[in-house]
Amino acid sequence: MTERADGDDKATRRWGWQRGRVLAALAVLTAGLLAFPRAVPNSGVRLGSLLESFLPWLGLAVVVLLGPALLRRSATALVALLLPAAVWAYLFGPLLLPGAEPSAHDLVVVQHNVSDENTDPGGTARALADAGPDLIALEELVPPALPVYEKTLAPDYPYHTVHGTVGLWSKHPLSGTRRVDIKPRAITENWSRGLRAVVHTPRGRIAAYVAHLPSVRVGAGGLGSAWRDESAGLLGKAVAAEKVRSVLVLGDLNSTVDDRGLSPLTSRMKVAERGFAFSFPAAFPLARIDQVMARSATVGPLRTLPATGSDHLPVTARITRG
Numbered sequence: 001m002t003e004r005a006d007g008d009d010k011a012t013r014r015w016g017w018q019r020g021r022v023l024a025a026l027a028v029l030t031a032g033l034l035a036f037p038r039a040v041p042n043s044g045v046r047l048g049s050l051l052e053s054f055l056p057w058l059g060l061a062v063v064v065l066l067g068p069a070l071l072r073r074s075a076t077a078l079v080a081l082l083l084p085a086a087v088w089a090y091l092f093g094p095l096l097l098p099g100a101e102p103s104a105h106d107l108v109v110v111q112h113n114v115s116d117e118n119t120d121p122g123g124t125a126r127a128l129a130d131a132g133p134d135l136i137a138l139e140e141l142v143p144p145a146l147p148v149y150e151k152t153l154a155p156d157y158p159y160h161t162v163h164g165t166v167g168l169w170s171k172h173p174l175s176g177t178r179r180v181d182i183k184p185r186a187i188t189e190n191w192s193r194g195l196r197a198v199v200h201t202p203r204g205r206i207a208a209y210v211a212h213l214p215s216v217r218v219g220a221g222g223l224g225s226a227w228r229d230e231s232a233g234l235l236g237k238a239v240a241a242e243k244v245r246s247v248l249v250l251g252d253l254n255s256t257v258d259d260r261g262l263s264p265l266t267s268r269m270k271v272a273e274r275g276f277a278f279s280f281p282a283a284f285p286l287a288r289i290d291q292v293m294a295r296s297a298t299v300g301p302l303r304t305l306p307a308t309g310s311d312h313l314p315v316t317a318r319i320t321r322g
Contacts, residue, residue: 020074023065027080030061034087038260046223052258053223053287056276059088095276098301106300106318107201108133111290113140113212113252114149115310116165121145124308125152131305131316135199136169137250139212140310164192166210166251173200182211182234184227194235198244203321206297207244211235211251228254229261236264239295246321247295252312254289269293272317274301279313292317 033040037055042048051058062085069077110133114124118140125148128136141149141162149167150160157169161177168174180194193212198205213235214227232253239247249269255262257271271293278285285304290312292299300318307313 015073015075015078017074017076020069020072020077023069023072023074023077024080026061027065027077027084030058030065031084031087034058034084034091037258042260046225046261049225049255049259049261050218050223052260053256055256055258056088056092057286059084059092062088092276094273097274106320107135107203107206108316108318109135109137109248109250109292110305110314110316111137111250111252111292112305112308112314113290113310113312114138114145114308115312116140116142116145117311118145118309120309121148122152124310125149127306127308128314129153129156131314133316134171134201135208135248135250137208137210138167138169139165139193139210139252141165141167161195161197163195166193166195166212168195168197168208168210168250170197170199170208172202174198175200176207180209180211180235180238182213182231182238184214184230186227187214193231194238196238196242199248204246205244206246206248206319206321207242208248208250209235209239211249211253213251213253213255215254225255225261232262233264236268239265239268242295245296248297248319249291249293251291252289253291256287256289257291257293266293269295270297270299272299272302275303275317277302277304277313277315279304279315280311282307282311282313285313288315290315292319294319297321 037052040048153169159174160169163179174197177197180196182194183191195210197208199208213231217224277288279288279290298320302317305314
């Protein structure tokens with residue numbers, strides 16, 4: 001009896017190919033969603049955009065499924081889990097790698113939604129200036145706080161332009177500053193969240209766009225992103241029509257670069273190939289919705305700066321002219 005019980009116990013501990021088929025199927029499904037998120041429809045509740053907004057986090061499914069696979073000693077599930085792990089590594093692994101050594105000729109930029117509820121605009125401005133960028137793009141500039149930003153940044157950034165609630169501060173001269181109309185048709189009130197300026201750097205001109213796209217809401221009806229998508233389309237058209245060869249887009253785009261809702265813009269621009277730089281919400285960052293993009297230039301590794309009085313974290317990157 002004892003010998004038979006020991007034999008049964010050993011058999012129970014063996015890894016098996018017949019167990020864990022449901023876990024294996026879930027692993028394959030995860031890999032498919034990672035590799036082909038646009039297979040998820042985006043009509044109605046915008047489920048596709050919602051998935052793409054948090055796509056890197058889908059890799060946690062591998063960790064979640066690994067525990068049951070080990071407990072069940074399922075060789076099938078473990079082998080299947082290699083598939084989503086490999087897809088995640090291919091898509092997002094490069095973001096974890098160090099970038100090239102910075103060049104003395106790089107342009108350093110900072111992008112920050114400073115929040116219209118920020119109670120310390122002076123401290124926020126000083127923190128951004130202390131990072132030493134060439135350009136600082138700000139959103140949610142409200143009238144009571146704007147003079148504070150202008151006064152605090154003026155010593156290091158003598159050139160600036162503000163249109164509506166967005167602004168750009170620069171160490172280099174600006175020209176051709178103007179408002180960019182990215183307002184969705186359904187918004188009837190005064191609403192100005194886009195600007196364009198030409199920055200005259202030591203290495204030549206670069207057109208800088210600062211934008212704050214409409215917010216999205218997640219509710220029972222799904223992801224409410226119609227206004228943001230329309231605004232992204234208008235911004236994409238403005239960039240496409242830009243005559244200056246090198247272009248920067250800096251802003252709170254209220255989405256990640258994986259979201260198909262931004263494709264009218266992202267399809268025309270280069271994005272950072274290094275750095276996750278999750279920027280929102282500042283207390284527990286889940287996604288990078290503050291973006292730095294470029295045309296005819298390369299965006300170096302993105303990283304976040306320490307928290308300010310905003311609900312967003314600032315992001316910074318080096319721009320190398322192409």
